[in-house]
Amino acid sequence: MAEFKHKHIIALRDLSKEDIELLISTAENMREINSRDIKKVPTLRGKTIINLFYEASTRTRTSFEIAGKRLSADTVNITPSSSSATKGETLADTALNLLAMKPDIIVMRHAVSGAHYFLANKVNCSIINAGDGAHEHPSQGLLDLLTMKDRYGRLDGLKVAIVGDITHSRVARSNIQGLTKLGSKVYLAGPPTMVPPGVEKLGDVTVCATMDEALQDADVVMMLRIQQERQGKTLMPNAREYSRYFGLNPQNIKLAKPNAMIMHPGPINRGVEMSTSVVDGDQSWILKQVENGVAVRMAMLYHVCGGELE
Amino acid sequence: MNLLIKGGRVIDPSQEIDDMMDVLVENGRVKELGKGLAAAAGVEIIDAAGKYVVPGLIDMHVHLRDPGLEYKEDIVSGTKAAVAGGFTSVCCMPNTKPVNDNKAVASYIINKAKTEGLCNVFPIGSITYGLSGDRMSEMGELKESGCVAVSDDGRPVINSELMMRSLQYAAGIGIMVISHAEELELVGEGVMNEGFTSTELGLKGIPRVAEDIATVRETLLAEYTGTSIHIAHVSTKGSVRIIREAKARGVKVTCETAPHYFSLTDDAVRGYNTNAKMNPPLREAADVAAIKEGLKDGTIDVIATDHAPHHQDEKDVEFNVAMNGIIGLETSLPLSLCLVDEGVLTLNQLVEKMSCNPSNILGLNRASLKTGSIADITLIDPKFEWIVEADKLASKSKNSPWLSQKLTGSAAATIVGGKVVYKR
Numbered sequence: 001m002a003e004f005k006h007k008h009i010i011a012l013r014d015l016s017k018e019d020i021e022l023l024i025s026t027a028e029n030m031r032e033i034n035s036r037d038i039k040k041v042p043t044l045r046g047k048t049i050i051n052l053f054y055e056a057s058t059r060t061r062t063s064f065e066i067a068g069k070r071l072s073a074d075t076v077n078i079t080p081s082s083s084s085a086t087k088g089e090t091l092a093d094t095a096l097n098l099l100a101m102k103p104d105i106i107v108m109r110h111a112v113s114g115a116h117y118f119l120a121n122k123v124n125c126s127i128i129n130a131g132d133g134a135h136e137h138p139s140q141g142l143l144d145l146l147t148m149k150d151r152y153g154r155l156d157g158l159k160v161a162i163v164g165d166i167t168h169s170r171v172a173r174s175n176i177q178g179l180t181k182l183g184s185k186v187y188l189a190g191p192p193t194m195v196p197p198g199v200e201k202l203g204d205v206t207v208c209a210t211m212d213e214a215l216q217d218a219d220v221v222m223m224l225r226i227q228q229e230r231q232g233k234t235l236m237p238n239a240r241e242y243s244r245y246f247g248l249n250p251q252n253i254k255l256a257k258p259n260a261m262i263m264h265p266g267p268i269n270r271g272v273e274m275s276t277s278v279v280d281g282d283q284s285w286i287l288k289q290v291e292n293g294v295a296v297r298m299a300m301l302y303h304v305c306g307g308e309l310e
Numbered sequence: 311m312n313l314l315i316k317g318g319r320v321i322d323p324s325q326e327i328d329d330m331m332d333v334l335v336e337n338g339r340v341k342e343l344g345k346g347l348a349a350a351a352g353v354e355i356i357d358a359a360g361k362y363v364v365p366g367l368i369d370m371h372v373h374l375r376d377p378g379l380e381y382k383e384d385i386v387s388g389t390k391a392a393v394a395g396g397f398t399s400v401c402c403m404p405n406t407k408p409v410n411d412n413k414a415v416a417s418y419i420i421n422k423a424k425t426e427g428l429c430n431v432f433p434i435g436s437i438t439y440g441l442s443g444d445r446m447s448e449m450g451e452l453k454e455s456g457c458v459a460v461s462d463d464g465r466p467v468i469n470s471e472l473m474m475r476s477l478q479y480a481a482g483i484g485i486m487v488i489s490h491a492e493e494l495e496l497v498g499e500g501v502m503n504e505g506f507t508s509t510e511l512g513l514k515g516i517p518r519v520a521e522d523i524a525t526v527r528e529t530l531l532a533e534y535t536g537t538s539i540h541i542a543h544v545s546t547k548g549s550v551r552i553i554r555e556a557k558a559r560g561v562k563v564t565c566e567t568a569p570h571y572f573s574l575t576d577d578a579v580r581g582y583n584t585n586a587k588m589n590p591p592l593r594e595a596a597d598v599a600a601i602k603e604g605l606k607d608g609t610i611d612v613i614a615t616d617h618a619p620h621h622q623d624e625k626d627v628e629f630n631v632a633m634n635g636i637i638g639l640e641t642s643l644p645l646s647l648c649l650v651d652e653g654v655l656t657l658n659q660l661v662e663k664m665s666c667n668p669s670n671i672l673g674l675n676r677a678s679l680k681t682g683s684i685a686d687i688t689l690i691d692p693k694f695e696w697i698v699e700a701d702k703l704a705s706k707s708k709n710s711p712w713l714s715q716k717l718t719g720s721a722a723a724t725i726v727g728g729k730v731v732y733k734r
Contacts, residue, residue, distance in 0.1 A: 013510075091628055112628040113512035114582030133630075135512030173512060197515070198506030 004303040008127040010116045011136040012177035020178055024146050024155075026299035027292070033070055034294055044073035044305060047104040051077045052094075053130065054110045059266055059290060060130050060139065064107045067297035073104075091115060092122050099123045105304060108132075126304040134168045140265050141174025143296040145182065147289050148220055151261045156183030161214040161256070163246055164224030164273055165194040165235070171265045172224060173202070180204045189214035190224075190246060193235040211246050215255040222263045223248050223273045239272045249275045253283065261285045312336045313728065314349045318358025318689065322365060323662045324678035333363055335685040338728035343679060356730070358689055361722050364661045365677040366398025366686030369639060370668040371463070371488075371542055371566060371614035374400070374431070377418060378407025383619035383706045385419065388639070389427040391617070391705040393732035395639040396721030398686035399430040399676060400617075401668075403463040404441070411436040411447040416455035428731045429724070430686070432458040432674060437476050437487060443468050446476055453485045458672045461488035463542055466524055468494065474531045481537040486672055488540045489528045491549070492590065496520035501630050503576040503591040511579065513629065516591050522548035529556035529563050540671055541565040543616050545590040547600030554609040564671050566612035569638060569645035570711065572601045572654075578711055584625045584632035585711045588618065602654045611667045613660075615642045619707030637705045640698075644717035647692055685728035694720045694734070 004022055012020065033041055049068045053061050061077065068075035078098075089097075091110070098106065105126045108116060113133030120127045131137040149155050160179055166172045166188050176186050180203025188195060189211040200207050208214040215221060226242060236242050248262065262274075262283045270276045279286065313335040320331040320343065332347040333340065349355050374388040383391075392400045402419065404410035410419065416433050423431030435452030437460045439445050449460055460480060466489065467473040473489075480487045497520045502508050504515025525541060529552060532539040544550060544567045556563050575594050578586035586592055604610040618635025625632050646664060649655045655663070665688075669677035676686050695718050700708040724732035 090623075092626065110628070112630040115628045117582050118628050133512050134514070167509075170512060173510075196509035197504060198509045201506055202510060 004306070007304060008116070008120050009138055009300050009304060010120065010127060010129045012138050012141050012174045012181070013136065017181045020142070020145070020181060023142055023296070023299050023303060024149060026302060027142070027146050027295040030295040030298040033298070039070050040072060041070065042072045043302060044068065044071035047073040047305060048102065049073045049075045049105045049107060049301065050098055050103045051075060051130070052098070052106055052108045053077070053079050054108070055131065057109055057130070059293065060109065063290070063293040064130060064297050067294050067301055070294070071298055071301060073301065091119065095119050095123050099125060105301060128300055128304060131170055133170065134173070135170055136174045136177070137170040138174050139293065139297050139300060140171050141178045142300070143289055143293045144175055144222070144263060145178050146292045146296055147263065147285050148261070150288065150292070151285065152219065155179070158184040158219045159187065159217060160184055160220040160222060161187045161189065161218040162222045162224065163189045163211055163214060163248070165226060166190050166199060166224070167194045167196040169224050175222065176203045176205055187214040187218065191236055191242070212252060212255055215252055218256040218260055220261050220263060221248060221253065221256050225265065225267065226269055226272050239269070243272050247273055247275065248278050250277055253278060259283060263289055266290070311729065312353045313356060313725065313730070314347060314353050315356045315358050315363055315687065315689065316347070318361045318363035320363045320679065321657055321661050322679040323658050323666050324365065325680055327679070328658060333679060333687065335687070335725070335728045338685055340679050340681055340683045340685050342681060356689070356723060360691070360693070362657065362690040362692060364688050364690060365665045365679055366724070366726065367396045367643070367664045367688050368399040368668040368674065368677060369397045369615050369617065369642065370401040370612060370672060372400045372402050372617040372639065373405065373619065373635070374402040375619060376406065376422065377415065382621050385422045385427050385431060387704060387706045388617070388619070389423065389429045389431060391637070391639040391703065393428045393724040393726070394704045394721065395641070396643045396688040396690060396724055397429060397639060398688060398724060398726045399432060399674065400639070401432045401434050401458060401672065403434055403461060404436040405464045409436050409440050410434070410457070411439050411452070413451050413455040416452060416457050420456045429726050432456070432672065434459045434461050434463070434488065436460060437462045437467055438472070441465065443472070446472070446479060449480055449483045449485055453483050457485065458674060459486040459488050459540070461490065461542065463488065463490045466490050466492045466494065470527060470531070473528070474535060477531055477537040477539060478535050481535070486538060486540055488542050491521055491524035491528050491541050493520045493523045496523065501587065502579050503593050505576060505594050507576045507579060511582065513579070518546040518548055518593065518597070521546045521590050522552060525549040525552045529553065529561050532563055533559065533561045538562040538564070543568050543571070543590055544601070544604070544610060545571045545593050545597065547597045550600045550604035550609055554604065554607070557609060564611045564667070565609070566614040567601050567605070567610050568614060568616045569642050570636060572598055572605065572649065573645045574711060582629040583711065584627065584629055585636060585709050585713070587629065587632050587634055588616070588636055589634040602649070605649065605663065606654050611663065611671065613642065613646050613663045614668065615639055619705055620709050621707060625709045635709070637703070637707055637710050640703055640705065641710060641712050641717060643690065643721060644719040647719040685725060687725040688721055689723040690719065691722040691734070692719045694718070694722070696720060
């Protein structure tokens with residue numbers, strides 16, 4: 001079996017195809033634990049994991065916490081409202097103070113792109129990125145890959161449409177990195193104000209002029225959340241017009257392959273990027289993504305600890 | 311103390327000299343230039359074999375952080391860095407605390423530089439009171455106090471009418487206006503150049519057009535009013551083209567670029583390197599090529615460092631949080647000498663851009679080795695190889711993207727007013 005040599009998981013850009021395949025195959029194994037009656041194994045017993053979330057999160061934080069607990073690690077959650085961040089403490093000082101308490105892993109979400117690299121240079125524990133600015137969200141990328149593999153049994157040769165605000169999306173960047181490394185093609189669509197320069201050079205990426213073009217014969221349609229909080233007021237007229245050109249609905253989904261899978265990293269703005277009937281329809285894999293999130297995060301925690309599966 | 315600088319290659323654009331000569335300095339002024347000059351008794355002889363002997367280098371854009379921000383730099387450490395880099399004069403920007411918008415601050419800077427500094431310090435006052443952008447500072451008093459230009463460097467004068475009136479008013483006073491050309495709405499929350507690298511790193515970009523559009527405004531205002539303007543830290547191919555075209559129309563515009571804009575691209579930001587974060591940001595290869603072209607064809611008149619010291623606590627943080635700017639005084643000369651090696655500039659042109667042109671633009675009356683001139687002289691060792699090491703830099707701050715890198719060329723000696731203030 002391949003060996004995972006990384007101490008940190010900060011970006012799928014930093015991982016090889018083999019690393020990504022290993023994480024996904026470990027996650028597949030971890031799923032068995034999640035279906036047991038007693039959902040706990042002693043793999044990470046005695047390990048301490050700090051979930052340090054500088055940005056709001058429900059899904060990701062809960063998922064990491066459950067993942068840690070199912071592996072018997074001790075998990076502690078810190079959010080800015082209950083920490084020293086509001087008192088003006090720097091990230092480095094917060095990290096050094098946490099480090100003094102000897103954690104094995106810090107799982108962090110932070111609004112600044114690259115904050116994890118900065119942190120990794122300051123501490124000697126493992127760092128896992130739970131989302132940094134508009135850079136990457138590797139656990140989301142991995143769980144998306146696992147979900148696609150569940151549907152198609154492979155991760156090469158897929159046509160994946162990603163629609164929405166690419167500029168501000170760390171989910172899009174992690175998916176582009178992962179899908180390209182595994183041999184799939186990515187088609188992007190969004191208002192030109194939300195497509196960053198040079199994005200086609202990030203991997204096997206085609207920027208489409210319209211959403212219809214991206215949807216055409218797609219195996220996977222991934223819709224991104226419209227992040228009002230990150231867009232300011234200048235990137236689009238309003239949600240109504242956005243929905244008209246970049247919303248997924250029962251009509252335009254027909255352009256994709258029959259029974260193509262529909263994904264969304266959540267939280268969803270129903271009626272904006274996706275109509276409710278699509279969110280709740282037969283083609284939606286959105287809740288499966290969430291379910292897979294726990295297994296993927298167990299795999300990530302397991303591999304950065306470098307332990308052995310029982 | 312009198313000096314005889316022997317056996318160097320003297321390059322003095324003011325007299326069109328490029329020849330092996332000796333320079334005799336007496337009582338702080340150049341006494342004589344000639345071959346085989348003999349030293350009288352008591353004259354200190356400086357062996358300049360293998361060195362270039364040039365009019366003292368002038369950096370018309372530095373931040374000395376004094377008064378008020380002495381934890382980053384002060385007039386003593388800043389001028390120490392200057393002379394180590396071969397500069398005999400520096401012009402310091404007014405964004406100190408308090409702002410240099412009045413006689414008291416200008417006088418403080420001048421007096422401290424005279425008593426404790428190692429080189430000439432020519433302060434630059436602010437265009438607007440307190441850098442507020444809403445009314446002119448007392449430019450007349452600033453000039454009388456010794457300021458050689460006015461600038462709101464660090465931010466543009468947003469109000470176009472106020473900028474136009476400032477150009478007219480300054481022209482009446484006879485003081486140069488230096489513009490920080492940037493359209494702030496387009497800069498937004500950007501932290502690096504907008505391009506492929508910002509896309510990959512997920513960092514908010516600053517589009518080139520943010521600078522270009524402001525450069526257009528400044529050249530049009532200068533053209534309309536018939537006044538002079540100097541554009542600071544040109545970083546884009548667009549700005550170079552706009553200034554080239556304005557000069558061709560007869561607009562009285564001059565400009566400068568900084569060594570980092572012809573030495574680095576935004577690739578240097580990779581790894582979220584905060585020592586590659588400055589404003590304007592590092593651009594792309596096409597811009598670097600255009601900057602070099604602008605230097606070569608004379609569109610860009612001056613190389614100035616925008617020496618911007620920041621404390622470690624302000625740089626050793628997350629990228630978005632880090633302050634803008636890098637130090638430059640001690641690395642400018644070797645980086646600029648690369649332009650000569652690459653054939654972008656002749657040695658003569660390099661001396662013009664690092665000494666004569668800034669002196670002429672600001673009316674400093676320096677930058678010459680003619681008999682009777684103030685003896686500000688730099689000896690350059692073009693072959694000396696050295697490694698940029700934080701603990702050997704004279705600047706209080708160490709925010710350089712060239713740390714641990716090998717550079718070639720340095721000041722061998724720096725002479726200010728006939729006094730050797732630095733010798734390697």
